[in-house]
Amino acid sequence: MDYNYNEIEQKWQEWWRKEGVYKVENGGDKPHFYVLDMFPYPSGAGLHVGHPLGYIASDIYSRYKRLQGFNVLHPMGYDAYGLPAEQYAIQTGQHPAITTEKNISRYREQLDKIGFSFDWSREVRTCEPKYYKWTQWTFLQMFKHYYDNGANKALPIASLVERFAKQGTKDLDAACTEVLDFSAEEWNSWDEAKQQQVLMNYRLAYLADIPVNWCAELGTVLANDEVVNGLSVRGGYPVERKLMRQWSLRVSAYAQRLVDGLEQIDWTDSLKEIQRNWIGRSEGAAVWFPLANDGKDLKDVKDLKDPKTSFEIFTTRPDTIFGVTFMVLCPEHELIDQITTPEQKAEVEAYVTWAKNRSERERQAEVKKVSGVFTGAYAINPLTEEKIPIWVSDYVLAGYGTGAIMAVPAHDSRDFAFARHFNLPIRQVVSLEKDVVSDPSTWEESMDAKTGYSVNSGFVTGMKVKEAMAAVIDHIEKMGIGHRTVNYRLRDAIFSRQRYWGEPFPIYYRNVECGMRNEEFSIPTPIPEECLPLELPEVSEFKPTATGEPPLGHAKKWAWDTKTNTVVDVSDIDNKTVFPLELSTMPGFAGSSGYYLRYMDPHNDEAYFSKDAVGYWQKVDLYVGGAEHASGHLIYARFWNKFLHDIGMSVVEEPFQKLINQGMIQGRSNFVYRSKTDNTLFISKGLIKNMDDVTPIHVDINIVDNDVLDIEKFRQWRPEFSDARFELEEGKYICGWEVEKMSKSMYNVQNPDDLVARYGADTLRLYEMFLGPVEQAKPWDTNGIEGVHRFLKKFWKLYDNCLTAQAGQAGPTKEELKVLHHTIKKITDDIERFSFNTSVSNFMITTNQLTDLKCSSREVLEPMAVLIAPFAPHIAEELWHQLGHADSVCDAQWPVCDPQFLVEDTVKYPVQFNGKMRFMLELPADSTQEDAVKAVKEAPESAKWLTGEPKKVIFVPKKIINIVC
């Protein structure tokens, strides 16, 4: 009987669907396990072979866990909001919902062909109202909470209001945009608009004027992780810094918990490191430097921390405070106007204007270029009482620390470059050896390392750097001019996008004075939670409006009637009961930040997910996806989950216990080489003497087999090659190859459907795994797929004897059982450590062995079908049924390895004489002390070393034979 994979696969895929084999229930006696894939954005291009790699790996693991008796949740859905559908809509007028729907069905079709065990009854789509209802709901909860640093969690904003009414900001330690200081009396005297404005400073989802990454081409702002090198990740358009009123999420409040949480989870070190870098925790000190206005000395300064007469800096090197030779403020610093002397005013203003107008790309491209200007003002070093000049430069960033630094050119490379450029003094205060000082003017670079000893540093001179740091901080804390502090690089996440195809904000602008949105007088107000979801309105156009408003500005029906709690026509806005709704939408990461929780209880209309559901599944046990989400989705989702944990929704803090990053699959492009002197002559790779004589041309990988070009197909491929001539080596044209991104323009895209049609899904699944370790990036290369396909044919054939003759009744031989149990052990171990490529190899070895043994025993072949089921579910299902089972192989039990069959016949021992290893000896596994001595004496090698009776023999079974002569 032939292995008719297409027929088999179609048959069982239908059966699985009909029988609902993969449907999962919450609860039951079985232990639970949650395996999750990062859900895809359904793009118009469909799946290529890179997409299913992670899905296959996770599918193997979930099928395996299920066979081991776990109740496995393995869902799939679509991250359906996104820019491409919207841009397509702008170009064609096609509604993004239609494009998205179409792409989803294409994706589903492709996914189904590969035979995944997804429970599709739990599918979620982020663009569906019943899903995004809960995205909006979470946003509202963030709006209604603030972060209390004392409690170290989010608390209701109502409790903050109560507190303000009683004691103002006294003793308040909360995450905020700006530190405020007011009394209860002040609070109570304010009107609602003012109070709301103040509360906005604390909300976890807040509206503020912030410098954003504005992408004019896309007409929207972007999050930091959506910008690379000053260009947008999607599209590669220039991005500029711009001050805009935007919704943001106060992710920074969770910075410490996001760092700490990494300790509890099972992710790779490299990924944790990426997140640590992104969060960028650094310990140091905040120090106030008084201004030396009007020739003031330190003793003249009464209030060292008065922001009118002092400014605060952040440093990670408090020990170098004796080496400060100038100060630098960022161009945005509010003190600049005040302190700049009249002589410097023109120059400073010109510089500040120039710096502010520079685009993000220019700034990043010119990092090495030093620029800055002296303000004419001086500060007083509170430890040395020296007067030090204050400069302005854009190498100091407004968004980090306090936007001001103390410059220590001797021990900071950036300060060093600045000092050299403007000829400012450099003073050494740290030395690798105690009391040894050199002349910094001869230095080629600064000495940044935090090692060595303090020199020229007053009371810390002679101390080690670490000690000096502590001593200086203690000192400034005693003086009352500063304190130990921690700074994070992590910024709040900008949450507004000026787009159509995203979740609308459930916010309207209740107006006090006039009918404007986003103005100081209007109060952003949530619509009642019971009115969610606030559905995305229809618009006449997907472009921004003529006045520059986001696309939702085109919506006719986009106002909130507070009387009826419904969406009404914008023309009804009367600013008494009907108000304008927010026009921006949420970013891509909004919908993907909590989808894993929704899968637990996807049809719940009363709650995001029920307490029972989350109590049962708890968290994702295994998450498989690309590492490119390290500083985006994987941070946002952890933040989202921590917030939900704070408000009592999710039960654990870290949502993804174990994370596997599948490596990217790159394309493997093929080239032909056209002679530069003869346009129709193509030279086989091995015959090219000088690469300069030829032009490499990409050639479609589908007309190349094992780097051998199909000459006829090549001539037909494109008209200009129809008269191509070739210089062949041994009758073949050998193409060159290179690993590149998988892309249409390089003719190296491999579509999984073609391979499924040609070899079957099981072959594709096995081959993708066989290609190499899941976590490793690798080029796609179809050259080996035949071998895997041959293996499946052999595996299929193995069952012939068992199924046709009465041979199936024959009991297994000991040899066969040994092969089987070794395989059980190997495959189980392989799966546990995600080494699926070795699993496939092991299946091949076993199949060869069983074929050699002419195995036809049901007791061996039945468990083999179960073992291969996670990898090649279709063939396994078919064979399982042919063996007479009526149920699915998915409901079988994972075979257990019987250790008695694992015992090796022989074991190799290193034989040592007087402690020195002399040779290896192979002995029966059950050898005794006597056997070992006898074997050593009889071994030919012994003659060289062993003279007479050994004095002592140490025999450690399975390890060593040590002989003392």
Next chain:
RNA sequence: GCGGAUAUGGCGUAAUCGGUAGCCGCGCCAGACUUAGGAUCUGGUUCCGAGAGGAGUGGGGGUUCGAGUCCCCCUAUCCGCACCA
């Protein structure tokens, strides 16, 4: 610049505990069956050497009876961050 990872035949890779490096597959070579082979099967295939033998896991050093594996230094490649004080 900082941080992380990787390096093994012609190619993808394996070696889970420090114990005969190169399993499995591709490719290649030879053979069988064939009118034929881009089908199937059998055998061979790290390199040098006719052979005996020798060399060999990016390079150099170390620990060890024994190192692909552990330690130190260097090189190359890939990835992440990048004026973050």
